[in-house]
Amino acid sequence: MTIFRRRLQETGKEMSYEASKMALEEAGLELKDVDSVVLGSAPDAFDGIHLKGENLLDGAGGAGKPYLRVFVGGGTAVFSPIAGWWHVASGLADVCLVVAEEKMSSCFPHPQSAFGHIWDPILDRPLKPNLVWIFAMEMNRYMTVHGIKKEDIARVAVKNKRNALDHPCAQLAADLTIEDVLNSEVLAWPVQMLDISPPSDGASAMILASEEVAKKLTDDLVYLSGAGWCIDSTMWTDRDLYFPEYVARAAKMAYKMAKIENPPKEIDVAEPYDPFDYKELHHMEGLLLCDKGEAPILTREGVTERDGDLPVCPSGGLLGVGNPIAATMGIKACEIYWQLAGKAGKRQVPNDPQVGICQAWGDLMQYGSVLIMRRG
Amino acid sequence: MTKPENPRGVELSSKQMKEGDVIVNKWDPRVKYAWATGEAISRFLEEMKNGKLIARKCDSCDRILFPPRMFCEECFKPTTEWVYIKDTGKIETYSISYLDKDARRITDPIFVGVVSIDGASEKMGIMHYFDETTKEDIHIGMPVKAVWKPPEEREGAITDIKYFRPLKEGEE
Incomplete structure (x- = not known):
């Protein structure tokens, strides 16, 4: 993966090339060994380039090969390797290169203006919404239903930004206190500046191979053992936001495939999607790693620290490493592989660790993608 | 060795962009859209002009669907009946926003959230503004009522309701 920064000099195509090249080098492969390519990238509105898959194609090594661009909002980060897995698991490809790219800085002065295009044009847009609102509304509902204090949520931001100090790509690594988070600028109550991950540029890539090919490349095999994804209705004002039921459905699909019956006991490391600090907690619950409302307690008790019983976001997450939407594959799926x-x-x-899980989330608070890996 | 090893990429500052230290190309798209509002929402917006909220009933699951739609996404069957619902409801969640739509800071915050509407099925509502309340008083579960624009100013839009205010005692 490339470094994640507010703005990179490289074009999206160049970033895709750098990430692809690093993945091929780590695997000891060349582009000619790749049978198919999957490219994940989020809304075209950030780039102002439609046919973005085609724009990035050459950088992702897809020219002249079976090539597929996937996009499921923020869920793209984990859905991209799932789409890559189809290619290999179906027998269509022995080696699939999965590339994830995002360049949010092209939209100026702030990519927030591009997010305006995702809202319902008739019911929502006349109210001039800001995307932070949906997080604020979901966070408030989650906090209120369970009686969670803001300081117990701020702990996630402190943990992840500190973990990111050890990540060579990190954009916002920092050693902060809970007070720093609670005293940061209020953007849309209850969301404050340090509750949020930044907009970023970046790219990441990973190689998926059939068992036969992978065995020739390495002795340390990591298997994709379960995949799941689910989306709820777009009528988001019609459901209770305190629990992400769609994430739970995606997780159950993946656990069934991976033959996992007791997730908290069987999962050794987790990378749930953490664009906001409360989202890590929300997603731990959605992934059935604990009971509803229990995630803030586990965090307070240190269970989710890197040396805790269930390390969560050891990469530093989106909060610490950055949030180039699809490219966060590098700190979700790639991180679980590296771990x-x-x-x-x-x-x-x-x-x-023997078994790990990663998850991404997106669209209008409705989409979850889940991938489980196990050491061979 | 920690992976990723020696990650690539060159950081650019906004200063370098603004001061012309690097070459950039700009484009300012002027694309306009006009959206047809569809079968269900057209009627909903017509009724907004009359100062009323309307929903659709699904005979199969008995839900009163709001905002209205011509088909039930769960039963995947046509909805069957128009049902007027009230213009009161309950705050399901809210935010107090110091950001406008382009992430610019504003000093007079926007109170915004989801209000579930009385007469529709549980939890069914819309996003809207709140006013005539304070940061201290507003809360999840607060009963609220729509404040409509005067009839001559309504145009068949979600903004024909100016905002929702706290329901007064004894009021329906």
């Missing part, structure tokens, strides 16, 4: 392969270096969680 299970024992390649995470300073970020490595202890005790030889």
